Amino acid sequence: MRTGPDTARSSIVLVHGLWNRGWSMAAMARRLRARGHHVVVFSYPTRNDCLDGHADGLHALIKDTRAEVLHLVGHSMGGLVILNMLSRFDDLPPGRIVLMGTPIKGSGAVKRLEKLPGQKLLFGKARDNLMQGFQHTPTEHETGMIRGTRALGLGRITGRHSEPGDGSVSVSETELDGLKDSVNLVVSHSEMLVSAQVVDQVEQFLMHGMFKKDS
Numbered sequence: 226m227r228t229g230p231d232t233a234r235s236s237i238v239l240v241h242g243l244w245n246r247g248w249s250m251a252a253m254a255r256r257l258r259a260r261g262h263h264v265v266v267f268s269y270p271t272r273n274d275c276l277d278g279h280a281d282g283l284h285a286l287i288k289d290t291r292a293e294v295l296h297l298v299g300h301s302m303g304g305l306v307i308l309n310m311l312s313r314f315d316d317l318p319p320g321r322i323v324l325m326g327t328p329i330k331g332s333g334a335v336k337r338l339e340k341l342p343g344q345k346l347l348f349g350k351a352r353d354n355l356m357q358g359f360q361h362t363p364t365e366h367e368t369g370m371i372r373g374t375r376a377l378g379l380g381r382i383t384g385r386h387s388e389p390g391d392g393s394v395s396v397s398e399t400e401l402d403g404l405k406d407s408v409n410l411v412v413s414h415s416e417m418l419v420s421a422q423v424v425d426q427v428e429q430f431l432m433h434g435m436f437k438k439d440s
Contacts, residue, residue: 236292242301280310311363362403370407377413408436
């Protein structure tokens with residue numbers, strides 16, 4: 226799914242996470258467009274394919290945009306889709322990456338729910354996707370991580386409350402070698418999608434390669 230014109234000199238592509246579709250990025254897209262950015266939203270069926278399949282779809286969309294500078298913003302599993310794509314394709318325009326609450330080390334919440342009756346129906350192929358880890362940021366793209374510290378979400382029902390996190394993904398699960406910068410914000414996993422503060426930080430990193438540290 227694409228929103229906006231097919232071509233622009235600089236574009237920002239937003240990639241949503243599990244159980245969502247492109248509509249979940251609407252508030253972030255609207256705020257970024259209001260600031261003058263060309264924004265494309267990638268929508269994909271999160272439970273129905275492996276990371277390679279999702280990443281192939283993202284790559285095809287990006288090639289259609291024909292942008293000279295291409296920034297990528299991924300929420301949760303969307304960040305894994307981005308990292309998978311960049312690990313397999315080297316024909317993308319220059320640009321920066323922002324990951325938001327992405328379980329780089331694999332999702333502990335999903336692992337703790339693996340014996341839940343009906344979990345295969347709940348997660349589909351996304352279970353394996355969310356357990357896949359990455360060791361390092363893409364070498365050609367500066368990457369930043371936004372971490373939430375308000376514990377409201379899926380992780381609250383899995384019996385693990387002691388470790389700081391956004392309620393679905395712990396801070397430690399977002400650690401990734403090679404990050405250019407990172408910032409912790411008092412938002413939950415889902416609040417990242419509608420937070421004006423998160424948009425401020427996304428824009429700051431995409432434009433300048435660093436986050437605001439006074440937020």
